[in-house]
Amino acid sequence: MRGRSHFIGLFAVVLFIGCSDDGGVTPDAGPGPLPEAGLDTGPGLEAGTDAAPADSAAPDAAVSCTKNETDISPDHPLVHYIGRFDLTDPKEPLFEWSGSSIHVRFYGEAITVRLKKDPLNYFNLVIDGTDITVVKADTADPFEHTISGLTKGEHTFTLVKRNEGPPGVEGTIHFLGLRLPQGGCLLPPKKNSRRMLFIGDSITAAYGNEGPNKDCPWSEDTQNVYLSYSAITARSLGADHICLACSGKGVVRSYSGSTTEQMPVMIQRRLPSDTGNTWSWSVPADVAVVFLGTNDVNNNKGDPGATLFKSTYEAMLLELRKHMPNVTIFCVIGALLGSSELAIVKPYITSVVDKWKAAGDTKIHFLEMPEVAESDLGCDWHPNVKAHQNMASLLIPAVKTAMGW
Secondary structure, three states: OHHHHHHHHHHHOOOOHHHHOOOOOOOOOOOOOOOOOOEOOOOOOOEOOOOHHHHOOOOOOOOOOOOOOOEEOOOOOOOEEEOOOEOOOOOOOEEOOOOOEEEEEEEEOOEEEEEOOOOOOEEEEEEOOEEEEEEEOOOOOOEEEEEOOOOOEEEEEEEEEOOOOOOOOOOOEEEEEEEOOOOOEEEOOOOOOEEEEEEEOOOOOOOOOOOOOOOOOOOHHHOOHHHOHHHHHHHHOOEEEEEEEOOOOOOOOOOOOOOOOOHHHHOOEOOOOOOOOEOOOOOOOOEEEEEOOHHHHOOOOOOOOHHHHHHHHHHHHHHHHHHOOOOEEEEEEEOOOOHHHHHHHHHHHHHHHHHHHHOOOOOEEEEEEOOOOHHHEOHHHOEOHHHHHHHHHHHHHHHHHHHOO
């Protein structure tokens, strides 16, 4: 569609450094083995957990603390990192991927989060499953924000990075810890046992989803991955939400036509801006949703080539299976493609899915998202929150059926 090509062309001018840098990929020159984000280090705790089930429950005022904890260091064993974090310095973890979250269960009537000053990223602060407020860590260094006035008792707190930023400039987030009032403490979490990994482009990154219409330009405050189809789906299914999404990226080429550092390369990184710091995949997902291919064909680029696209796409899926042998994969396309563009890329994706199914693979599925109505578009012709809800309403039952959840 002409309008959609126009908006993405405008966006290409402001693509984010970490997700659009055309520099080469450095071999594994990063630090030695690091603990995986989402890995619980306390005794008897499971790996890769969030606390969505507990978030929706009423606080338990009968819970109390056996010790007083006011300054909570980032390396506290009951602080949970959901997503990809660089824990080289465990007392100052770094993160860049949108949707990355930090979760705790605590006792008290208030909680303070501490971050290094960052003028470009916004965060959702979620108490007991309710999205309380949005903050931008730009007023002081270190930045501190307190949520107070809670009923004294048990609560859950989650910080979610809601937008993409320019990693490598000022978009790398430094987590400095938490504070609780006197008499407060962290509590062992109530955990999810499911994990969902989402790999995508600006659709999955929730680009412009809180914009009022298709004509507004993108800005950091109009992007809220917490209300993306991926996060909505994960919460609905009681699963951890791991989001690897780079606006403008594709399978073999980006919106701008670049063929370097596309998503098969980006998903190997712990931080999108750090070419030498690779992810070890030690905490597997149950489900991987791959929503890619839009940028390979839009902006009037035409056919990326059947052999190149299919071989690269399949290699990416094989990489997922290598690290996560039991993962169920959903290959998704649609939403922002017109019929002529969809006619190019959809057969390439379905041919890979059909090939695997013919070989006896029962853990791979295809899902097509209908084209988003113009009335359901946010900034720069991207899906708005309603459109993301509609996409989630199609994905949720598909996952339930496949997984028996």
